[in-house]
Amino acid sequence: MKVVVAAETREHERRVALVPDLVGRLTSAGLEVVVESGAGLGALHTDESYEAAGASVAGPDALASADVVVSVQPLPPSRLAGLRSGAVTVSFLPATQELDVVRAARDAGVTAFSLELVPRISRAQSMDALTSQALVAGYRAVLVAAEKLPRFFPLSMTAAGTIPPAEVLVLGAGVAGLQAIATARRLGARVQAYDVRAASADEVRSLGAKFVELDLPSLEGAGGYAREMTEDRAQLQRDLLAPHVSASDVLITTAAVPGRSAPLLVERPAVEAMRPGSIVVDLAAESGGNVEGSVAGSEVLVGGALVWGARNVPSQLPVHASRLFAANVVNLVLLMTADGKVTPDFADEIVDGAAVTHDGAVRHAPTRELLEAE
Structure with a gap:
């Protein structure tokens, strides 16, 4: 399965969702890692450094064939619409404040995970991006x-x-x-x-x-x-x-x-x-x-x-902010990975708690209620 690291498009965002040092953790689990060209430059990671770590580098069209897309900020609706049905996204996603993004993910049949919604339990500490970025x-x-x-x-x-x-x-x-x-x-x-x-x-x-x-x-x-x-x-x-x-x-x-x-x-x-x-x-x-x-x-x-x-203070220290954030992302992706496939198990409270959309529906109740009230 192909994990694509998306280049950030929002203003002032210099972090990247995966750093070269952690590429090997995903490839060792049987996943293919593809990085959008230039995605790591804000955090001082070149395309060549990703290739040396075992990833491949591609243009923006890589998202169309992605099984999993990781990013810091949520993908904009236009990019979500280009994902295949069943693709998984992992990013920060303040769901109740990003209704256009949630709506686009739902309509595209994308399974979107929000790092803000990762439960605050001991087993999820290594996936707690709010905490890692608050440190920065x-x-x-x-x-x-x-x-x-x-x-x-x-x-x-x-x-x-x-x-x-x-x-x-x-x-x-x-x-x-x-x-x-x-x-x-x-x-x-x-x-x-x-x-x-x-x-x-x-x-x-x-x-x-x-x-x-x-x-x-x-x-x-x-x-x-x-x-x-x-x-x-x-x-x-x-x-x-x-x-x-x-x-x-x-x-x-x-x-x-x-x-x-x-x-x-x-x-x-x-x-x-x-x-x-x-x-x-x-x-x-x-x-x-x-x-x-x-x-x-x-x-x-x-x-x-x-x-x-x-x-966006963590983005002002993008090198270490990215390193910490990437570890959170990798840990969540690997939680859902078995035998080289990313398959979310919604019986797991972490996976269930962090899911915003899946299979054409909005799973996060407060966001669903806001959309239904429109």
Whole structure:
């Protein structure tokens, strides 16, 4: 069976769904790997490097004969329409936000898998692309802040005087937040962090940061996610966080919920109260933003603070982001592979949970309901 690595077509996407180092894992399972010419260039992988790893390189027409197509972003409807019925696609696919893509996959008889929908269970950790890419985003967030902050991050004691460390506040202690904490600490900043899940306090402290206590009940939910809070509690939380925000040189926010709008954590007056030259990095800007006033892909001034709105942050470090993403993709494809054939077994909870379309139908219930309501 032929696995085709599609070249990305969406703006600002530099990652690739398979790197040369992992081609051998698929060919060893009896699969043929074909890479669209130029697919890896954004992540610094040449066509020649794929060929040396055992893949072949072809033009865009390779998709027409593909059994499996892997990509980072979902294929556009025009490319899905050109796939043969029964083909499998594996990519990020925020199904409820990409109804045109889902509709095209359904109509083409394509079995589309969304990496956002991979269940958060132990057996699926190696396929969890949200986690692997959040790791990249958390690291990158601190580099952005350190570059743009007109002050040092570390403590410096010199003959000319002592320069105190930067004060960094991280909101959200998931994978991205913990990586941001660790990176800021490595750069010498004094770091505080907050999360609505009280259980995250030990993880924050283990990295040498201080956990912000707000005297609010924990919102620990299933699968490590936070439960949804009422608006009254959300407003109280924003009010209690405001003085911590205004006392920080750097604010990094990381709270996002797949398929839903990001929660508003910081209101504009709190940002306006920050010292001139302060930096805010909102990693959730693409899904509505944790910080009032942030704009995805843009830098805006709020008071004297610069607010950097994130857009496809993992793609800004495409080499390692691609390596991690490719491992997630390969693990999911191999889960469905036996005797050189990719045959999804929907009795497997991972396969069933990640499937959006199959055999001309939409399997993901929330997306199906949206399409039926049109």
